[in-house]
Amino acid sequence: MSSTTTTAPAPAAGSPERPRRSFRDLLTALPWIGPSLALITLIVLFPAGYMVFSSTRDISQSGVDRGSAGFQNYLDVFAIPALPRVLANTAVWVVAVVALTVVLSLALSNFLDKQFPGRQIVRLAVIVPWAASVVMTTTVVYYGLQPNYGIINQLLADVGILDSPDFGFTKNATSAFVVAIVVAVFVSLPFTTYTLLAGLQSIPGDVVEAARLDGASHRQVYFAIILPQLKPALAVAAIINIINVFNSLPILRLMTGSIPGYDADTTTTLIFKLIQSDRAVDQASALSVVNFVIVIAVIALYMRIVKPMKGVDE
Amino acid sequence: MSNAVLTRKPDARPAQPLKKASRYATGGPGSGGSIPGRVVAGILVALLFLAPYGIMLFGSLKSRAEILRIPPTYFPEQWHLDNYVTMWSTPETPLPQNLVSTIVISVAATVLVLIVALPAAYFTARFRFPGRMAFLFLVLVTQMLQPAVLVAGLFRQFLAFGIVDTWLAMILVNAAFNLAFAVWIMHSFFASVPKEIDEAAQIDGAGRWATLFRINLPLVWPGIVTAIIFTFVAAWNEFAASLVILSTAGNQPLSVALTKFVGQYDSAWQYVFGVSIVAIVPVIVLFAIIEKRLVGGLTAGSIK
Numbered sequence: 001m002s003s004t005t006t007t008a009p010a011p012a013a014g015s016p017e018r019p020r021r022s023f024r025d026l027l028t029a030l031p032w033i034g035p036s037l038a039l040i041t042l043i044v045l046f047p048a049g050y051m052v053f054s055s056t057r058d059i060s061q062s063g064v065d066r067g068s069a070g071f072q073n074y075l076d077v078f079a080i081p082a083l084p085r086v087l088a089n090t091a092v093w094v095v096a097v098v099a100l101t102v103v104l105s106l107a108l109s110n111f112l113d114k115q116f117p118g119r120q121i122v123r124l125a126v127i128v129p130w131a132a133s134v135v136m137t138t139t140v141v142y143y144g145l146q147p148n149y150g151i152i153n154q155l156l157a158d159v160g161i162l163d164s165p166d167f168g169f170t171k172n173a174t175s176a177f178v179v180a181i182v183v184a185v186f187v188s189l190p191f192t193t194y195t196l197l198a199g200l201q202s203i204p205g206d207v208v209e210a211a212r213l214d215g216a217s218h219r220q221v222y223f224a225i226i227l228p229q230l231k232p233a234l235a236v237a238a239i240i241n242i243i244n245v246f247n248s249l250p251i252l253r254l255m256t257g258s259i260p261g262y263d264a265d266t267t268t269t270l271i272f273k274l275i276q277s278d279r280a281v282d283q284a285s286a287l288s289v290v291n292f293v294i295v296i297a298v299i300a301l302y303m304r305i306v307k308p309m310k311g312v313d314e
Numbered sequence: 315m316s317n318a319v320l321t322r323k324p325d326a327r328p329a330q331p332l333k334k335a336s337r338y339a340t341g342g343p344g345s346g347g348s349i350p351g352r353v354v355a356g357i358l359v360a361l362l363f364l365a366p367y368g369i370m371l372f373g374s375l376k377s378r379a380e381i382l383r384i385p386p387t388y389f390p391e392q393w394h395l396d397n398y399v400t401m402w403s404t405p406e407t408p409l410p411q412n413l414v415s416t417i418v419i420s421v422a423a424t425v426l427v428l429i430v431a432l433p434a435a436y437f438t439a440r441f442r443f444p445g446r447m448a449f450l451f452l453v454l455v456t457q458m459l460q461p462a463v464l465v466a467g468l469f470r471q472f473l474a475f476g477i478v479d480t481w482l483a484m485i486l487v488n489a490a491f492n493l494a495f496a497v498w499i500m501h502s503f504f505a506s507v508p509k510e511i512d513e514a515a516q517i518d519g520a521g522r523w524a525t526l527f528r529i530n531l532p533l534v535w536p537g538i539v540t541a542i543i544f545t546f547v548a549a550w551n552e553f554a555a556s557l558v559i560l561s562t563a564g565n566q567p568l569s570v571a572l573t574k575f576v577g578q579y580d581s582a583w584q585y586v587f588g589v590s591i592v593a594i595v596p597v598i599v600l601f602a603i604i605e606k607r608l609v610g611g612l613t614a615g616s617i618k
Contacts, residue, residue: 025443032437033449035430036493043490044456044464050474051467063473108359116352124602125360128367131597133551135569136590139576140366143373143583148384151369155388165385186366239458247462249554254573268462275558281466288466299458 048292055285063281073286080270082262089177090246090266096181097245101188102238106230108189109196110222130190138254141183145169170255173263180255180264184245192237199233200226239302243295267291367594374398374587381583394584398592401585404575409589411564412571416593418481419567420549423488427496427545430489432538435500436526440512450501457494461487461555469558479561487559488549496541503537504530543600550597568593 058069077083112123129137144152147166157165170176203226211221247268256264265273267287274284347355373381374397376390402409434453438446461468468487472478507530515529516522531538553569560566563574568589575586 022444025441026445029437029441029443029446032433036434036453036497037449039426039430039486039490039493040452040456043468043486044459047464047467047471049467050471051464054466054470059470063470111352111355111359114347114352116349116356118353118356122356122360124605125363127601127605128363128594128598131547131601132367132590132594133553133569135551135553135572136370136594137366139572139586140370140373140590142576143581143586144366144369149382149386151373151386151388154386190363243458243460247460247554249462249557250569254576271462271466272554272558275466275469281470285466285470288463292463295459295463299455302458 051285051288051292054282055289057282059280059282061279069282073282074290076283077286077290080262082265082270086262086265086267086270089264090268093177093181093184093252093266094242094245097184097188098238098241100181100185101192101241102234104185105189105192105196105237108193109200112193112197113200126193127190129187130194134187134248135250135254137187138180138183138251141179142170142254145179147171171259173256173259173261176256176259177252177264180251183255184248184251187251188241188245192241195237195240196230196233199230202233203229235302235305239298242298246291246295246298267294370587370590370594374584374591376584378582378584397584397588401588404582404585406582406585407566407571407574408564409568409571412566412568413592415481415560415565416550416567416569419484419488419552420546422481422485423492423549424542424546426485426489427492428538428542431493431496431500431541433526435497436504436530438497439501439504440509453494453497456491457498459491461491461552465555465558468555472559478559479565481565483559484552484556484567487555488545488552492545492548496545499541499544500534500537503534507533540604543604547597547600550593 055073056069056071058066058072060066080086108126112119112126141152144150147153147168150165153162153165153167153169156162156167168175169179207225207229208221211225216224246266249268249272252264252266252269253272257269262270262273268291271284271287271291274280274287372389375393375395376387376397377392377394380387380391434449437443438450468483469478472480472483477483511529511533512525515525520528550567551569552567556567556570560570563571572586572589575582575589
């Protein structure tokens with residue numbers, strides 16, 4: 001964090017006019033970074049603070065602030081009978097989606113790194129779920145899994161996986177939750193695969209070649225040389241997936257939203273139910289704060305492991 | 315595109331031509347696989363990833379009766395291209411207005427991001443000043459946040475400002491939550507332009523802004539294009555915040571409007587899919603343009 005001492009146009013460190021100079025440097029910087037600071041403050045920091053504040057207020061269904069509620073909203077949230085199930089769902093959701101995504105992406109990126117005719121086309125096909133809105137991808141799968149008239153159901157019946165196409169995947173919480181996990185993995189694969197592909201391409205060919213000359217098998221080369229070098233790319237892919245999946249709303253909302261109860265909810269979908277169905281913005285704020293604290297903890301962990309700021313000041 | 319300034323190990327691997335040919339021959343598991351085997355696997359992978367969008371495309375061309383028929387047809391018996399005309403005037407949602415909303419919000423958010431992020435990226439890459447690291451750290455933290463985490467706070471705040479249910483609110487949200495990525499990617503591009511070029515321009519009498527616009531911009535253009543496309547696509551597909559903040563049907567973007575076609579008992583699937591195709595095609599074209607940079611951009615600042 002010693003940014004001021006290494007500056008190019010600034011005077012030598014320790015010179016008497018340094019403090020005034022550095023204040024002037026800050027003033028010079030303001031027109032350049034000011035707009036960014038303003039936008040972040042207004043739309044990210046301020047709502048975060050306002051959310052914490054709202055979580056301690058008693059807010060009516062029409063949005064009127066009826067005074068302080070102390071920690072009552074938090075107590076109300078923790079008293080929701082479905083909360084243990086929702087927390088367990090959240091953990092299963094994040095772990096299952098991220099783990100499956102990472103493992104499949106490792107295989108897929110390894111494959112897309114090989115040379116074969118038409119590779120470019122396959123790579124472009126893999127991008128499509130990334131370009132399409134998650135809402136749209138989820139909707140088409142939801143349609144395909146409708147009993148009887150859904151095309152995916154029909155296909156599963158035609159190839160003999162389903163006895164009859166009248167199975168209702170999205171009609172009960174458990175199977176809908178599983179289907180939602182599959183869709184979440186599907187839409188997470190393109191970004192993760194491309195991140196790992198970029199990581200693979202930064203591994204120098206001569207290292208791999210040397211290991212091969214020493215008699216290492218393809219498998220040994222992969223696990224002993226390629227995989228360790230992929231660690232930074234894996235770390236980035238994992239953390240971004242964890243945050244995306246944790247905050248993901250549309251997939252579960254569309255797949256499981258019409259199922260009564262909270263058996264297929266995560267904390268994020270519960271927040272939206274509290275806002276939209278119950279109009280309990282105060283409780284939603286309290287749950288959001290809990291969610292927010294979890295996200296911040298994950299980011300802190302990421303900062304420790306990946307150290308993304310290292311090297312910025314070279 | 316050297317991101318050396320932002321890499322974890324700037325000294326580890328200087329930019330040097332990769333020995334691609336040899337690496338392909340000696341890579342990981344499956345390197346011994348035959349070329350025809352890879353092509354077959356490639357076709358299967360491509361089909362798997364395109365399948366949902368194939369269902370979408372064929373579904374968008376079926377009649378309402380056919381798309382709900384039991385048993386379903388894989389391909390349309392009659393190709394109803396007119397779905398793409400009639401979907402614009404349906405009772406479920408004012409689709410033309412939804413399209414306008416989507417375009418206005420995405421374009422305005424992208425322009426705002428560019429205006430705000432470009433100077434910040436340039437200045438932090440070129441000059442040292444007190445608080446520079448704190449600023450970059452703040453940007454990195456916002457990159458990790460999403461509107462869904464803050465939606466309760468955003469909703470209350472916009473209510474207090476009187477701009478809930480307006481385009482302006484969503485333009486600000488989309489701009490703020492995509493700002494971080496734009497700053498990081500452009501920062502890494504600016505940092506790769508040699509300082510000597512700036513100094514030469516300043517000796518010739520150019521001010522800082524002139525140096526930015528006349529000298530640097532042409533050199534970092536690829537980074538700017540990447541930032542523009544990413545911001546635009548993210549705003550185009552945004553769902554969670556729009557759902558809570560935009561309550562008037564006409565204000566809602568396509569991503570939210572789509573869900574109106576899906577009812578408990580009666581769904582106009584052919585329109586859902588028609589709208590989806592219309593919304594997806596431009597984004598695929600944009601992504602294809604920057605395919606090579608897709609990830610270098612996303613991971614700038616974290617990996618090499």
